Amino acid sequence: MSDNRSGGSAPTVLRIVLGKRLRTLRERAGVSFEDAARAIEVTPLTVRRIEKAEVGLRIPYVKELLHTYGVPATEIDDFLALAREANRPGWWYKYRDVLPEWFSAYVSLESEASVIRLYEPHYVPGLLQTHDYATALMRVGFPNESKAEIGRRVSLRLKRQDLLTKSDAPAIWAIVDETVLRRPVGGVEVMRAQIDQLIEVLAMPKVRMQVMPVSVGAHPGAFGPFHHFRFGFSELPDVVYTENLTGAVYVDRPEDVVTYLEVLDRMSVQAEPVVRTREILGELRKEL
Numbered sequence: 001m002s003d004n005r006s007g008g009s010a011p012t013v014l015r016i017v018l019g020k021r022l023r024t025l026r027e028r029a030g031v032s033f034e035d036a037a038r039a040i041e042v043t044p045l046t047v048r049r050i051e052k053a054e055v056g057l058r059i060p061y062v063k064e065l066l067h068t069y070g071v072p073a074t075e076i077d078d079f080l081a082l083a084r085e086a087n088r089p090g091w092w093y094k095y096r097d098v099l100p101e102w103f104s105a106y107v108s109l110e111s112e113a114s115v116i117r118l119y120e121p122h123y124v125p126g127l128l129q130t131h132d133y134a135t136a137l138m139r140v141g142f143p144n145e146s147k148a149e150i151g152r153r154v155s156l157r158l159k160r161q162d163l164l165t166k167s168d169a170p171a172i173w174a175i176v177d178e179t180v181l182r183r184p185v186g187g188v189e190v191m192r193a194q195i196d197q198l199i200e201v202l203a204m205p206k207v208r209m210q211v212m213p214v215s216v217g218a219h220p221g222a223f224g225p226f227h228h229f230r231f232g233f234s235e236l237p238d239v240v241y242t243e244n245l246t247g248a249v250y251v252d253r254p255e256d257v258v259t260y261l262e263v264l265d266r267m268s269v270q271a272e273p274v275v276r277t278r279e280i281l282g283e284l285r286k287e288l
Contacts, residue, residue, distance in 0.1 A: 013112035013236065014086040018079070019053040020235040022065060026051075029069040039068040057083040095156040098149060102248045106227075106241055109250075111163065113170045115230040117264050119221045121177040121212075123185065124194060126157050127164065128174070128201055128209075133194045134158065136186030164204060174209045175221070175267050181211065181284050188288050195285045199278060210271035211280050219270055220263045228260055 026036055026047075033044035040047075040061045047065075049055045062083050066076045092099060092107045099107070110116065110127075118125060123137060134157045138150045145153075163169060184191060201207055212219060227241045240251040240260045251257060272280060 012086055012090055012108050013231070013233070014082065015057060016053040017233045017235045018057060018083055018086055019051045021079075022062070023051040024235075025066070025069040025071060031069060036065060036068060040064050056087050059083060059087075091159070092156065095152065095159075098152045099156060100247075103243075105250060106243075106248065107160065109229045109239055109241070110160065112231060112233075113229040114168075114232045115171045115173075116227060117173045117230075117261075118225070118227040119175045119264065119267060120180060120225045121222070122225060123180055123183070124198070125174050125176070127161055127172065128198060128207075129157060130190070130194050130197050131158060132186055132190045136190060164201065164207065169204075169206050171206045172208070173268075175212055175264065175271050176209060177212045178214045181281070192285065192288050195281050195288070199281050199285075202278060202281075208274050209277050210268060210274055211277060212267065212271045216270050219267055221267050226260060228257070228264065 033047050036047045037044045042061070046055070050057065050061065050065075059080060063076060063080060066079060071079070090104075090108055090111065092104060092111075096104070116127075123129075124133060126134070129137075131154060134154045135150065138145075138153045142150060142153065164172075181195065185194070198209070202209060212221075224242065229239045229241070231238075237252045237254065238257045238261075240257050242249050242251075251260070
């Protein structure tokens with residue numbers, strides 16, 4: 001997955017997982033790309049693209065491949081059911097008019113993650129923003145868009161927050177710079193409401209946040225924001241996401257991911273303890 005996405009179709013997490021499972025089944029059966037391709041009358045490149053989730057999972061192809069790999073009939077039915085589910089557009093598809101392809105992959109990863117760790121030096125993380133705070137940011141980020149378009153972008157951001165109340169909600173651990181909480185976005189009332197929401201959200205058992213004080217000075221994450229995702233699928237490695245103005249980088253090479261995790265661990269020691277976060281937010285709230 002390590003790449004810079006600025007276009008193209010972004011697969012769902014389930015499609016990525018099933019592609020990897022197909023590769024594992026093919027390799028265990030000792031079937032070459034060429035033999036698999038002949039079984040479904042396509043080129044070897046198409047088989048490779050199926051396994052890399054670069055194309056949709058055509059059910060007749062998948063069924064024939066599973067037969068070729070010697071998968072029992074009962075397991076084939078279960079696999080095909082998952083393939084049909086993987087082919088359905090994610091809930092975010094209806095926001096495709098305001099959702100760049102390079103970010104749709106992020107939403108898919110976020111929706112399926114079991115653990116999300118992140119560092120944010122600029123703004124309150126999107127999963128924790130209020131409507132008005134998000135609106136103020138969108139107006140700055142997209143100054144030429146209409147009120148309706150801004151509204152669509154805000155709606156997408158708030159819809160992502162449904163993740164927090166799912167029965168299988170991921171564990172979220174955010175480290176934010178103190179400047180995030182002091183930077184005025186949208187005015188005093190907006191910031192008061194935003195801090196109030198942070199205090200409320202932190203009461204959720206799976207959400208934790210640490211504040212990196214300005215007094216710490218230089219620290220290992222100062223180069224920019226990044227998000228780390230861990231999943232409940234053995235086929236899917238940890239993924240780190242970083243972005244720029246025109247695209248994003250998704251990193252899954254273990255040696256690269258470890259670097260980011262080590263930085264998060266070091267920062268978690270430098271930042272204020274989790275138990276202090278509510279106190280810090282309360283103090284900031286009194287200042288507004």
